[in-house]
Amino acid sequence: MKRSRIGIGAIALFSVAALGLAGCSSDSGTESTDSASSTAIVSTNGNEPQAPLVTTGTTEVGGGKILTSIYAGLVSYQADGSIVNEVADSIESDDATTWTVKLKDGWTFTNGEAVTSKSFIDAWNYGAKFSNAQGSSYFFDNIVGFSYDEDTELTGLKAVDDTTFTVELSSPEADWPLRLGYTAYMPLPSVAYEDIEAFGENPIGNGPYMLAEEGAWNHDVEINLITNPDYDGVRKPVNGGLDIRFYTSQDAAYADVQAGNLDVLDAVPDTQFENYEAEFGDRAVNQPAAIFQAFNIPYYLEHWTGEEGKLRRAAISMSIDRGEITDVIFQGTRTPATDFTSPVIDGYSDSLEGAEVLEFNPDEAKKLWAEADAIAPYGDTVFTLAYNADGGHQAWVDAVTNSIKNTLGINAEGKSYPDFKSALDDRVNAKLTGATRAGWQADYPSLYNFLAPLYQTGAGSNYEGYSSEEFDSLLKEGSKSATVEDATAKYQEAQEVLLKDLPTIPLWYSNVTGVSGDTVDNVEFGWDSVPLYYAVTKG
Known part of the structure; x- marks a missing residue:
C-alpha cells in the first residue's frame, strides 16, 4: 500500500515539533537577499580543525563551523532546527524508501563548476567508500550498496539528469531529509578527487562564504573567509566575511571581546559565568x-x-x-x-x-x-x-x-x-x-x-x-x-x-553561553549553539 507523498514541508513541520522550542525561526537570511551586503569582516572564535577540510572527513566542531560556512547542502537548518530547501528544489517520496531529489538551477562552486546531481552522488560515494576511511562514512549506511567492510558503490544513488537524482534507502525513513543539512551530505567539485588532502587545505565550496585566498587557513592561528558573490541561497550574508580565530583559551577570547578585538564569542569561560550577563546585558545569551x-x-x-x-x-x-x-x-x-x-x-x-x-x-x-x-x-x-x-x-x-x-x-x-x-x-x-x-x-x-x-x-x-x-x-x-x-x-x-x-x-x-561586542548587531545563536554568522551585521 502506498503512503501519501512525503515532501520537505512535512519534514520541516516535524523538525519544528521535534525541537520543542518556543519562538519563531529566523528568516533573516532570506530577507537580506534584497539588500547589499556590508564589506565589514566579522571576527569570531574557533578551534584548529583536526584534519583537512573535507565534508565527509570532518566530524568535530572546529572544522564543522568552517565547512557549514563555505558549503550549501540540499537543505539548511534555521535557528530553531527546522529545515528549509537550499540547493534542493524538492525532496519527495511515495514510500519513505526511494526519494527523488530535484536541484534548483544555477548553483555553482566558487571555481565556476556547476553543482549537479553528480556533484552529490560522487561526494556521497567518496564518503561511503571503505578505503577512504572518512569519519562520516556511517551517515551513508542506510543507502543501498553501503558496506562497512569493503569498497562498494552506493547503488541506491542514480542520476536521472543533471538536476535530478534518486536515493534508495535500505529501509523506510520518514524523516530522512532531516539529515541533509549536515556537512557529510554536501556536494564536492570534481577537482576535489585529484588530491583530496590538498583540496582540504584550500576547499572550494558553494556556500555563503569562501576562502579569502589560497592559504587563507593559517594553521593554529585563524582562517579568513569572504562572502561568495555568486551565492544566492537562503543564508545570504549581510557582512563581508568571517575571521575565525583559533584561541588556546576561552579566557583569552573573552578578554578580546571585552577589549573590542573580537566580535562574537560562542563559549563563555566558566571563570566569567558570574559576571558575563551583567557585563554584556542584551549582548549576552544563555539558552x-x-x-x-x-x-x-x-x-x-x-x-x-x-x-x-x-x-x-x-x-x-x-x-x-x-x-x-x-x-x-x-x-x-x-x-x-x-x-x-x-x-x-x-x-x-x-x-x-x-x-x-x-x-x-x-x-x-x-x-x-x-x-x-x-x-x-x-x-x-x-x-x-x-x-x-x-x-x-x-x-x-x-x-x-x-x-x-x-x-x-x-x-x-x-x-x-x-x-x-x-x-x-x-x-x-x-x-x-x-x-x-x-x-x-x-x-x-x-x-x-x-x-x-x-x-x-x-x-x-x-x-x-x-x-x-x-x-x-x-x-x-x-x-x-x-x-x-x-x-x-x-x-x-x-x-x-x-x-x-x-x-x-x-x-x-x-x-x-555567548557574548558579542557592540561592534555587531543581529547576533542570533542556533539550536546547535552555532551563531548564524550570515545574519550578523557590522559597521
Missing part, C-alpha cells in the same frame, strides 16, 4: 542547545572491560555529584544529564530504566567499587581524566576528579592536553592512558544522531571501542520504524542498554 557532555573510559585499558569494567563504570558515575558541580561551577548554564541526548530534542527522557546510575550515591558507589576490586584489585592506579586546555574544562574536571577521589578513596586527577586537536588525536589513535572528556554537538535534530555516531559498533566517533549487539540491533530497529513515535521508543530502549554498559559517563547538558 538551551543540543549539546551533551560526558567522559569516556576506553575499553582497551586494564580494569574497564567485562564484569569488572561494568562495576567500575557504575561506581565512577555514582561517585560524581553532578548537581553540586553544575550549581557551583556552571551557575545555571548546565543541567545534570538523565539520558544520552538533549532536552531540546524530541524523545529526550528523564525516566529511562536504569537512570539511577547517573545519581550521586556514595554508598552504592563504594559498594560497587569493592565488588570490582574483588575481581581484580585496582591498587595504586591513578584515575586520570584528559581534557583540552583550550576549551575551558579545567574547573569542572578538577571538581569531577575530586568528587571521585573523595567518594571512592582512590587517586584521581585531570590530565591536560594543550589543545583540542592533540587531545582528539590520542583518542583517534587509541593512545589514551585514562578517561577522556567527551561530548556531542548535534549534527541534526534527532535522537539517532546522539547515538549512532558515538556508540554503534565501528562508528566514526566511537573512538573508545564500545560494541554491543543488543544496542546495535535496537538502533537499527529504530531507524527502520515507520513512525517517529516507534523510532523514539526503540532509541530509548537502546539508551537503557547504554545505562547498563556506560561506555560514556553522562555528566550534563549545556546551554550555549
